[in-house]
Amino acid sequence: MTEPLEGLDVLRVFCGPDGRHGNELGVVRDGARVPGRGERQEIAGKLGFSETVFVDDPERGVIDIYTPTLRLPFAGHPCVGTSWLLDVPELVTPAGVVQARQDGEFSWIAARAEWAPERTLRPYGSPAEVDALAVPPQGEWVYAWAWEDEAAGRVRARGFPGRDDGIREDEATGAAALLLCAELGRALNITQGRGSQILAAPGPGGLIEVGGRVRLDGR
Structure with missing residues (x-):
């Protein structure tokens, strides 16, 4: 609040x-x-x-x-x-x-994977398995993911911070997307949380680009 x-x-x-x-x-x-x-x-x-x-x-x-x-x-x-x-x-x-940089409806950053906070990237066999996950106990920061369409680079993901600060599940996590992109070495189109979209792609010089739409909260 x-x-x-x-x-x-x-x-x-x-x-x-x-x-x-x-x-x-x-x-x-x-x-x-x-x-x-x-x-x-x-x-x-x-x-x-x-x-x-x-x-x-x-x-x-x-x-x-x-x-x-x-x-x-x-x-x-x-x-x-x-x-x-x-x-x-x-x-x-x-x-x-x-x-x-800004590119039409998407805003992009480029950063290095080693700058990102530590995340446990945990693969699952299907999006349904990711959707069915309960929030894990406090501890490690877990990024649960599965291929929706591997050929197209489409991923389903959920993020669990594992902290005692009231954030039990992170709706959209750019640092975790950056790490996953670096590990897989390819462009990704990630759907995280309730329906957030994160784009990530390898860039020049070891950088990883992460992009998405930004809106002012209308509350």
């Missing part, structure tokens, strides 16, 4: 083709108003999004990313959403400089 916060934009990142679903993201445009890490962590916990971004320099794209319980050097859906909101060619994260 969110509390009123001046300068907060709420986005949905990796929306489906119909514009629905996507993972909520909070972006505090004026991060200078919340300079301390402790205060930022407290705000992220109160907001309760899977990630909240504090923008420290909107022109250079310097950002700081938090889950409800920890700070992340890099995360996928926060970078895709924030680059769309700020309309910048790159983002500066603690992990490295993330390239960004």
